[in-house]
Amino acid sequence: MKISEIQVSYSTNKLNKIKISNTEDLYSVVLKNWNLNTIELFEEAKIILLNNNNSILGIYNLSKGGVSSTIIDIRLILSIALKTNSSAIILIHNHPSGNLNPSKNDLEITKTTKEACNLLNIKLLDHLIVSKNGYYSFLKEGILTK
Template structure:
């Protein structure tokens, strides 16, 4: 029986090295990478991948959903983080309604991701909810 070969690859063509020190840095880094035309219509989730020094390696578009939700698959997040040799991750999603307060589901997924990340020696630095007007940081608000 012939087994299928699996290839794992990662490329980073980013020459600009941006260090994340605060949630404001995360918001300022991600907002130009968000579609300004759909931020108020479609919920999306992304992850920012960082090295041990909290320098951004890149951003990964995790999912796009509907008006009131999107899928956040922990296995995909962790697989991408490991493939990119990331040490730290930040989960980000938008609320099309503009309400920046986290839902109960947001809190549950954050807790699950934090626990799963620990098992792989990854650090979930923050979960940030964004809108055109601003952001909410789980870390800043003591939830993480």
């Protein structure tokens, strides 16, 4: 019985990568890569993939959900990070309501993602909750340092 062959590929073609050095720059990059017509319509989750120099390799759209939630699959996050040879990731999602306070589920997914990343020597640099008018940074609020 013949089995399917699995192919994994990765390429980057951008010579001048954007380096992330603070959350304000990160938020600016996120907004430029988000459909602002839907940011208040439904919840989405994305990850930014970074190299060892904190330069952006790319952004990956994880999921689109409803008005109050979306699925964040840690296995998918880690598989994308590994396939792209990322040294670090930043998790991002929006709250269509505009309320930037993290939910209990947001706190739990951040904790679990950080633990999983640590096992694979990938840094979870931040988790941003975004809206058109601002952001909440888990790093800035000290949640990722606990």
